[in-house]
Amino acid sequence: MDFSSFNFETSLQEGLDAMGFEQPTPIQEKAIPVILDNKDLIACAQTGTGKTAAFILPVLNKxxxxxxxxxxxxxxxxxxELAIxxxxxxxxxxxxxxxSSIPIYGGGDGIVWEQQKKALETGAEIVVATPGRLIALLxxxxxxxxxxxxxxxxxxxxxxxxxxxDDILKIVNYLPKERQTILFSATMPSKIRQFSMKILKNPQEISIAIGKTAAGVTQAMYSVYDGxxxxxxxxxxxxxxxxAVIIFASTKEKVKGLYKKLRKDFEVEAFxxxxxxxxREKIMSGFKNKSIKILIGTDIISRGIDVVGIxxxxxxxxxxDPEDYVHRVGRTARADKEGEAITFVNPKDQYKFARIEKLIGMEITQIPLPxxxxxxxxxQGEKPKSSSGKSKGKSGGHKNNSKGNYKSSGKKKFPPRQ
Structure with a gap:
């Protein structure tokens, strides 16, 4: 099917045509008719599946x-970041x-706060907000x-x-009881299902395969010591x-430390x-326009960034969390493009990596160190290691300045695990 099958208003369809939207993604194909039919909806779809258009297009049409x-x-x-x-x-x-729409979020100075309040007074049909800042306004x-x-x-x-x-439940108390409620989630643990029952009425449910990485991603791993x-x-x-490269680290302290190490040789920023x-907005803008080539961050950017060409x-x-791996890897190979995803696995994290492979249903190729x-x-896979994960020697295991033998252009066939 194509977007014309939804019978959108002419002006909306013209906009989609101008933007080159032709065929809906699976989540769009399933969710848009439900939302147009005014049904409450629980939809399970990961980042990169076109879910924003799935809930925004039918609302704009109405x-x-x-x-x-x-x-x-x-x-x-x-x-x-996601609100913006x-x-x-x-x-x-x-x-x-x-x-018109207005983004409402915290973290700015007093000027941003005043701008948001003034924008609300001016009026808009759609407000996109983070719960904490919205609670303050309410x-x-x-x-x-x-x-x-x-x-x-x-x-x-x-x-x-x-x-x-709790903030969401407080916000719901300010809303009309007669409304359409739509919940999108990348995962569907029991706590989400239980919570949804408090705010949705007889919802329809849609689930798009969770845990699968895009076909265009070449995935590989290195078994390494931290050093x-x-x-x-x-x-x-x-x-x-x-x-365009994204490097994910587990903590902001590691992000800052790695940034200090890399900035001498590469065009890099820490987020x-x-x-x-x-x-944050300046850095994200620079990354999108490619003036910043490498972005280092925590999982805060695994779901809140939409940049084609990583x-x-x-x-x-x-x-x-294995599902965090899917979200991180989902930053590349978007819009039917190809990309690479490389994971460093130290001894104590081997069992985590085994769980990732189980979730995505494939064995990820191990590359020999350069x-x-x-x-x-x-x-060794799923069995946790007692090792501290530190490398031998003060050099971090790096004997010389060889560039190594990892080549990253095009599709690669790596040797099997040792």
Whole structure:
């Protein structure tokens, strides 16, 4: 099917045609008719499947059809980055509709706070907000939600993990009881299902295969000691003039430390929660326009970034949650492009990596460490290791300055695990 099958309003369809939208993704194909039919919905779909368009397009169509200029839709998102991203997509989709949206998020200074309040007073049909900042506005009597018809929760599992469940329930108390509620989540643990029953009415359910990585991603792993990781990152980045790379580390302290090591040789920036909002927006803008080639961050950016053309994802630390691996890897090979994902696995994280392979249903190829590196630990899979994960010697296992033998252009066939 194509988008014309949804019988969208002419102005919305013209916008999709201008943007080159032809065929809907599976989540769009299944979710859009349900939302157009005014049914509550629980949808399970991971990042990169086109879920934002799946919930925004039918809502825009309904607003356009009604001609209302009152606040119609509230979208809740876990992070400011995701809220900004959703707002930007709404602006793109609604270009020909005259429908406006406002992002409401914390982390800015007093000027940003005043700008957000003023924008609300001016009015918009759609508000995209993080729960904490919205609660503050509601408590101050700055918002009238009586005309609201749609409540959308995006990345509901991440909001639960961040402790926003009570805030969401408080927000729901401000909303009309007669509304359509749409919940999107990348995973569907029992706590999400139980929570959804508190705010949705007889919802329909849609699930798009969770745990599968995009076909265009070449996945590989190195079995390493912690002391070898920094040299290995430098080795990989030296193989090719990458235009867009994301490196994921487990903590902001590691992000900062790795940034200090890499900035001498590469165009790199660190992205973490200690940065002011204006700094974060500047960095993200630079990464999108390719003036910043390499971005180092925690999982805060695994779901809140939508950049086509990311060539390489490096997991400096093995993700603790297998589904986080899917989200990290999902940053590359978007829009039917190809990409690479490389994971560093130390001895104590081998069992985590085995769980990742089990989730995605495939064995990820192990690459031998490059020439000039001491031998890494033997990968044994699911059994946790008692080793501290530190490499032998002070050099971190790096014997010389050889560039190594990892080549990263095109599809590769790596030797089997040792």
């Amino acid at each position: 607003i356009s059809k009604s001609g209302s200029d009152k606040l119609n839709t509230l979208v809740l998102a876990p992070t400011r 991203q959703i707002d930007q997509q709404i602006q793109g989709f609604s270009y020909f509709l005259g429908i 408590a101050g009597g700055k918002m009238d939600l009586s005309s609201l018809e749609h409540l959308i929760l995006d990345e509901a599992d991440r909001m639960m993990d961040m402790g926003f469940s 070898q990781k920094e040299d290995l990152v430098k080795n990989i980045l030296s193989q090719k003039a990458y235009e 973490h929660s200690d940065l002011e909002q204006i700094e 060539e390489l994802v490096i997991n400096f630390d093995t993700p603790s 020439d000039g590196f001491d031998e890494g630990p033997v990968y």
